[in-house]
Each structure stands twice: as structure tokens, then as C-alpha cells.
Amino acid sequence: MKQGIAVAEQSNKPKRRLRPAQASIRERAHAARETQPQKASRLSRIGTGLKKPFGISHSFLVRFKTMRAIGKVLKVIGRILLPMYFRNSWKEIRLVTWPNRRDSRRLTLAVLGFAIVFGALVASLDYGLSHLFQSIILGKH
Helix, strand or coil: CHHHHHHHHHHHCCCCCCCCCCCCHHHHHHHHHHHCCCCCCHHHHHCCCCCCHHHCCHHHHHHCHHHHHHHHHHHHHHHHHCCHHHHHHHHHHHHCCCCCHHHHHHHHHHHHHHHHHHHHHHHHHHHHHHHHHHHHHHCCC
């Protein structure tokens, strides 16, 4: 009989509702990237080539046959002057999904808040331990 009462009491309690899990910044950025149509650039359709050396676009070089030689020379100069490390670094930076202004502000405030709380914790611990050691070692009260 007591078990029946306990079951009845439990069923009268309101059920706890959980908020839906919010997507992280990375998940939102990934979803936004997937919804945007991927348009192929001219360079990807043409193949690998000179992207914009000294402000001259690749399509400009392709249209005029006399400029192709200059384009090839600039391509060689670019390969010599810009080592693979810098070119690959630039490619990786272009792939980064940067947070928007609101997220940047929120994350910056979180870092500053953590730094202040952690700094206060370390300062109070330092202050307490210094007084403890002074009273033990030096005999001050």
C-alpha cells in the first residue's frame, strides 16, 4: 500500500523540462557554410594559376595573349619570392571561419572575467599563505 502512495505522489510532481542544447559557435559556422552556395571561382575552373600578383587578375592575363608571358614570369617570381610556408599559411587563414562581432565580444568578456576571477584567487591565496608563514616562521600574530 505504501508503494502505491509513493508512486501516486511522484506522478503529481511537474516534470522537469530541459532547454534544447544550443549549437556551439563552430556548429553554427559550419551550418552557415553549408547553407551558402559554393560558387566555383574562375581560377578553380581554369586550374591552378596566378591569383592576383601586383593587382593584375588572372582573367586579364588569359584574355590578352601578349600578357601571358608576363603572367608566367610573375608566377615564377611569386613562387620564388613567396615560399610555400607563407602561401600555405595564407590558404589556411582563408579557410578559417571567423566569429562575428557579437561572439567576439562575448568570448572576450568571458576571457577577461576568467582572468579577473583567477587573478583574485591567486592574490588571495598568496596573501593568506604569506600571513600564515609569517605567523609560523617569524612568530608574528
